[in-house]
Structures are given as structure tokens and as C-alpha cells.
Amino acid sequence: MELYKGSPTDTQGRQDREIRVYEFLDKLGIEYERTDHPDEPATTMEACEKIDAVLNVRICKNLFLCNRQKTKFYLLIMPGDKPFKTKELSKQMGISRLSFADESYMKELLDLFPGSVSVLGLMNDRENKVQLVVDEDVLKEEYFGCHPCVNTSSLKFKTKALTDKVLPALGASPIVVRLIGEA
Numbered sequence: 001m002e003l004y005k006g007s008p009t010d011t012q013g014r015q016d017r018e019i020r021v022y023e024f025l026d027k028l029g030i031e032y033e034r035t036d037h038p039d040e041p042a043t044t045m046e047a048c049e050k051i052d053a054v055l056n057v058r059i060c061k062n063l064f065l066c067n068r069q070k071t072k073f074y075l076l077i078m079p080g081d082k083p084f085k086t087k088e089l090s091k092q093m094g095i096s097r098l099s100f101a102d103e104s105y106m107k108e109l110l111d112l113f114p115g116s117v118s119v120l121g122l123m124n125d126r127e128n129k130v131q132l133v134v135d136e137d138v139l140k141e142e143y144f145g146c147h148p149c150v151n152t153s154s155l156k157f158k159t160k161a162l163t164d165k166v167l168p169a170l171g172a173s174p175i176v177v178r179l180i181g182e183a
Helices: 016-027 045-055 086-093 103-110 119-124 136-140 159-170
Strands: 033-036 060-067 073-079 098-100 130-135 143-146 153-158 175-177
Touching: 016 119, 016 153, 033 045, 045 143, 045 153, 060 103, 060 143, 073 103, 073 119, 073 136, 086 098, 086 175, 103 119, 119 130, 119 159, 130 136, 136 159, 136 175, 143 159, 153 159
Parallel strands: 073 130, 130 175
Antiparallel strands: 033 153, 060 073, 060 098, 143 153
């Protein structure tokens, strides 16, 4: 894996959703680094650790959740090494029961598939049906790592760019939570 600055010069063979991410970040004037790993998609913790080492950042865990009735949807961003406890998040958010949302909702609302979920997928949520939820530890990091809506490339940019440029451009007002990984 190599480290590149900015978007790829050749977009042949890349998915439209990935190209839209680069155009979005470039339009906002955000400087970012990228690594491509088509032969090693980020589907295991071992693969993510290699990507983290190349980017020198912790890639976040991105979980697509919903309420019991499947009427409210949430994108949770948290440190990848922190355990997720549904009960802990449900309690903080005042929701009786959260669960993982079906893949069909992920496709419908974010134009994403399992393994490629990213905060940048919110650019596809034109009706703002997905509420962003961020663990406070993510916001304490100098850099933010995520996928450009595909799990065969990964990005790194300043967390300040996320909070000051990306989220406002997405129309996303995150709920900040403090997860400690306990029941």
C-alpha cells in the first residue's frame, strides 16, 4: 500500500460513489491523504491495522443502526478498537432498543453496502433520514480516518476539517456520546 495526496488522477475502474467523495472533498478544499488497497479490502481487523499503519491514523468503526420500529436510523462513528455495547448507546440516547439496520436500508438511504459505511455516505442521504452519532474520543484525535464509500481505499484528513467543513456541508449535526464499552 502506498500513500497518495488527494484524489486519484485516473478514476477508471472506480465506483461512482467513490469518485463523488473525492469531488466533494476537493470542492470543500480539504487536504487529504489516500491509500488504495483493492487486493485487501478493509473487511478484517488485520486489514484495518495495515491500513492504519500506512495512513498513521485509527480508522473508525462505522455502524449503521436503527430503532426497533425501523423508522429512525443512526450512523455511529467510534474508535475501531473500542467495544460496542448496544445497551450503553441506547441508554445514552434514550432509545429503548437499537439494533443493526438491514442492508436494504443502508443501500436505500446511504447508497452503501456493508464494509463501506462511512460518514461520507451521508452525502447520499438527501432527505436527512440518518442521524449521525459520534463517540467523543473520535473528535479528540488530530486526524480522522474513513473510507470514501468503498472499502478498497481509505482516507485521512484533519478532524477539524470534518467538524468545520465536512459535517456542515453534509447538513449533519452529530449527537456526541461517550462510550466506554461497558454494559
